[in-house]
Amino acid sequence: MKKQDILKEKAKVAIDKKAVYGADIDLDSYLEHGKEDAPVPDLTALPANQRKQLETIGLDTSGTGRAGTYMQMDHSVSHCDVAADGVEIMSTDAALECHDWLTDYWWRAVAPDADKYTARAALHQEHGYFIRALPGRKIAEPVQACLYIGQEGLIQDVHNMIIVEEGAELHVITGCATDPNVKKGAHIGISEFYVKKGGKLTFTMIHRWGEEISVRPRTGVVVEEDGLFISNYVCMQKVKDIQMYPSTRLTAPGAVARINSILVAPPGSHMDVGGKVILESPGTKAEIVARTISTGGVIINRGHLVGSAPESKAHLECHGLLLSPGGVIHAVPELEARTDNAELSHEAAVGKIAPEEIEYLMARGLDEEEAVATIVRGFLNVNIEGIPASLAREIDRAVSEFTVNKGA
Amino acid sequence: MLKIENLAVSVGDRPILHDVNLEIKAGQVHVLFGPNGTGKSTLIGAIMGFPRYRITSGKIWFKGIDVTEAPVYERARAGIGVMIQRPPTVRGLTVRQMVGICSRQQADADLLAAKLNMTDFLERNVNEGFSGGEIKRSELLQLTAQKPDLLMLDEPESGVDIENIALVGEAANRILLRGQTDGQEGSMRKQRTERTKSGLIITHTGHILQYVPADVAHVMYKGTLSCSGNAQEMLQCIQHKGYEECIRCAI
Numbered sequence: 001m002k003k004q005d006i007l008k009e010k011a012k013v014a015i016d017k018k019a020v021y022g023a024d025i026d027l028d029s030y031l032e033h034g035k036e037d038a039p040v041p042d043l044t045a046l047p048a049n050q051r052k053q054l055e056t057i058g059l060d061t062s063g064t065g066r067a068g069t070y071m072q073m074d075h076s077v078s079h080c081d082v083a084a085d086g087v088e089i090m091s092t093d094a095a096l097e098c099h100d101w102l103t104d105y106w107w108r109a110v111a112p113d114a115d116k117y118t119a120r121a122a123l124h125q126e127h128g129y130f131i132r133a134l135p136g137r138k139i140a141e142p143v144q145a146c147l148y149i150g151q152e153g154l155i156q157d158v159h160n161m162i163i164v165e166e167g168a169e170l171h172v173i174t175g176c177a178t179d180p181n182v183k184k185g186a187h188i189g190i191s192e193f194y195v196k197k198g199g200k201l202t203f204t205m206i207h208r209w210g211e212e213i214s215v216r217p218r219t220g221v222v223v224e225e226d227g228l229f230i231s232n233y234v235c236m237q238k239v240k241d242i243q244m245y246p247s248t249r250l251t252a253p254g255a256v257a258r259i260n261s262i263l264v265a266p267p268g269s270h271m272d273v274g275g276k277v278i279l280e281s282p283g284t285k286a287e288i289v290a291r292t293i294s295t296g297g298v299i300i301n302r303g304h305l306v307g308s309a310p311e312s313k314a315h316l317e318c319h320g321l322l323l324s325p326g327g328v329i330h331a332v333p334e335l336e337a338r339t340d341n342a343e344l345s346h347e348a349a350v351g352k353i354a355p356e357e358i359e360y361l362m363a364r365g366l367d368e369e370e371a372v373a374t375i376v377r378g379f380l381n382v383n384i385e386g387i388p389a390s391l392a393r394e395i396d397r398a399v400s401e402f403t404v405n406k407g408a
Numbered sequence: 409m410l411k412i413e414n415l416a417v418s419v420g421d422r423p424i425l426h427d428v429n430l431e432i433k434a435g436q437v438h439v440l441f442g443p444n445g446t447g448k449s450t451l452i453g454a455i456m457g458f459p460r461y462r463i464t465s466g467k468i469w470f471k472g473i474d475v476t477e478a479p480v481y482e483r484a485r486a487g488i489g490v491m492i493q494r495p496p497t498v499r500g501l502t503v504r505q506m507v508g509i510c511s512r513q514q515a516d517a518d519l520l521a522a523k524l525n526m527t528d529f530l531e532r533n534v535n536e537g538f539s540g541g542e543i544k545r546s547e548l549l550q551l552t553a554q555k556p557d558l559l560m561l562d563e564p565e566s567g568v569d570i571e572n573i574a575l576v577g578e579a580a581n582r583i584l585l586r587g588q589t590d591g592q593e594g595s596m597r598k599q600r601t602e603r604t605k606s607g608l609i610i611t612h613t614g615h616i617l618q619y620v621p622a623d624v625a626h627v628m629y630k631g632t633l634s635c636s637g638n639a640q641e642m643l644q645c646i647q648h649k650g651y652e653e654c655i656r657c658a659i
Contacts, residue, residue: 363456
């Protein structure tokens, strides 16, 4: 049997397998077949409300300051262009056709039979992006990718891959959003990232889903010797139900992962977001930092560090602010040492804003609402190292949108 | 500038201050002595309007306006500035941003920071990991940007090493538009007669008075202002005879 067929057989067995975390979503309640969307050669020609939505998730429709763009609307690849040397951007199915070797990576970091969502993506995949930095190439500007749902009630299943070859450097900003008119929908996204020896990948993801959208990303990352993986995840808008638990394996000495999340949950949101890093080799390091705010929604913030090799070192930090009595923040930090010489630590705190901080800023002339917003923006301001200024600006801009009254 | 009439203040259910009367005229600097736990910080907190200091009777007038019920930020915008003893850390907010807030984005943070030897602190989070002296310098940097008409300092010399106390004093003088800090010796007389900035300084040791001369001193004792007079004389009396004796002789 061919590799692809074996994967599908595995997936079929798991098609009803419930996930470990998160509510069980009835996938049959969504439209399976999307209408064919026409390619959009010029993203600046999109309607103004769509362009605006795309800008809020970091997509520059003109492509300025980007090394390339991949945009998928519903089940169609709308736009794909490469604007720098040393980088490949295409849909994953196109990539599987032109790179025979890609099957060696396909479903290696995520198992197709992990749960019903991975199984569904394995059987129903509709594209997804493939981004690859060629060996030794340092791509200065970020590549942007966008997965967009424009059709009411649709389920979107994508499979993304990023490969950073040996000694290469790549920045990716991806935004996921629904059209402002779309209420209901579902997104399943498989993402497999491979950072080869000495490679560097920064991956920044901004989500802006509709209020009735269910989201199940399934991400696996493999970082090799002296590789660096930095992930920044920002979700500050209402989303009905998101559950994700990306897993990063540090497989060889010198591999480093830094995983930052910024979550704001307005009333009606349920965010079960976490991550796991497995330190499989001596001399690996990891850091998971989460800043969570509930203005009435539910946040479950998981973090799990597994030190399975000696001389590995990792730190987990989750800080939560509860700005509404109706909200819930449940921090679940887990440390698991599997050798006597792994150094694992965590720091977790959940609470309200200290009144002294508000008064301090009021004594400097801010009214109460300005003071709270200033403190919250500071709280969310995770100092993220190693990302280009344009990405830092996108994150700053997302954070600076926060006002207390709107809840997000 | 500031007038306080028959003020009583409680913290929680505990009465701390009673029958406090105080008037600070424009251009005057007053100093407040008194043993620990007698209500000095409470008085400053009540003037600033921090909610934990609950005013149970009396009035506070600032520039002729009754601010007894005014929220903290209105008092700040009207021209009251305070340096409390232990300001909180604000995570993710830099000193530079704080200088911007204090000055409503008008001040040149680099210029002001250079004068207080705080240039290296501008990008740091406010008060995070600061030593006692660094906190005072950071506070004075903020207040320099804020330019209050009434400057209230709660123990400006505590935690400050000898080397930096002059720096703290000079900064306070600059805010109060006192001293020869800008080399305008010729206009000293003019400065003195046209002084408008006022100050209220809490001090235990009196060290700050070597740099910031005070016009009037008060002793706070058991929740009220027990006597007033010349700052140097009073400090000497307290140092030699203790607070109780000092109050007796004043009465």
